[in-house]
Amino acid sequence: MHEHGYFQLDSIFSRSSMRHMRLTVESVRAAGWPAVFAMAYEEFWTILRTPPVARLLEGVLGTGYQMLPHMWCHYVTPSAGAHGWLPHVDGFHKTRVSLWIPFSDATLDNGCIYLVPQSRMPDQFGRAFLRRKRYSHQEASAILQNMRALPAGAGSVLGWNFGVVHWGTVASNAREPRVSAAYEFIAPGVKAEPVELPLLNISERIPSFDERLQMIGRALIAYSKFEPRMARYEKLAAELCG
Numbered sequence: 001m002h003e004h005g006y007f008q009l010d011s012i013f014s015r016s017s018m019r020h021m022r023l024t025v026e027s028v029r030a031a032g033w034p035a036v037f038a039m040a041y042e043e044f045w046t047i048l049r050t051p052p053v054a055r056l057l058e059g060v061l062g063t064g065y066q067m068l069p070h071m072w073c074h075y076v077t078p079s080a081g082a083h084g085w086l087p088h089v090d091g092f093h094k095t096r097v098s099l100w101i102p103f104s105d106a107t108l109d110n111g112c113i114y115l116v117p118q119s120r121m122p123d124q125f126g127r128a129f130l131r132r133k134r135y136s137h138q139e140a141s142a143i144l145q146n147m148r149a150l151p152a153g154a155g156s157v158l159g160w161n162f163g164v165v166h167w168g169t170v171a172s173n174a175r176e177p178r179v180s181a182a183y184e185f186i187a188p189g190v191k192a193e194p195v196e197l198p199l200l201n202i203s204e205r206i207p208s209f210d211e212r213l214q215m216i217g218r219a220l221i222a223y224s225k226f227e228p229r230m231a232r233y234e235k236l237a238a239e240l241c242g
């Protein structure tokens with residue numbers, strides 16, 4: 001994490017509990033709701049309080065880390081051309097980290113995460129990525145050659161700091177959908193941006209049902225830039241936000 005800006009840990013959660021999460025997401029989708037509504041269920045929050053995850057976040061961010069009210073449930077159908085989010089960085093600050101937890105195996109075929117390790121690119125690469133409109137042939141070659149595929153089994157955990165450029169690739173005809181959830185955390189004692197409030201101490205309590213719905217509403221609004229189909233839930237999302 002320190003050197004490359006990301007980490008990958010295998011077998012943090014049991015495959016059977018991940019299967020349960022995946023089936024929950026699929027039931028929510030089958031009932032006609034976007035996958036993120038699965039996050040109204042407690043299991044999507046209690047997994048963040050398991051000792052390995054808490055130790056991991058303490059190791060990366062320090063004791064007293066907090067959660068940002070930002071999360072999403074990713075669902076990539078196993079069909080050619082389906083894809084995850086476009087290349088981006090999660091923010092500007094390195095004192096934050098995102099966790100990405102696959103509930104099904106994320107493979108080269110169903111659109112696993114790719115990223116560019118921070119150690120391989122010039123220092124300001126991630127920060128500049130949002131602003132730069134053009135890259136030279138030489139720069140593009142370096143980015144392509146340095147990118148790294150991160151196939152990740154169900155129950156593993158991926159994480160990256162906010163300055164790491166990452167994305168979900170395009171799926172081919174895969175056997176299984178790629179189902180995962182992403183969460184964001186901030187180091188203790190760091191001033192949060194207004195858009196990052198309210199912070200939540202997840203080791204003390206999980207958000208209430210109403211808070212979860214509110215966060216789902218916020219996420220639908222914030223992330224329709226990555227998933228334009230979510231724009232049709234704009235009115236509902238605004239109501240959930242209160």
Ligand SMILES: O=C(O)CCC(=O)C(=O)O
Pocket residue numbers: 072074083084085090098100166167168169180182
């Ligand atoms: O799962 C994906 O396609 C992208 C995940 C991601 O970039 C994120 O949650 O920030």
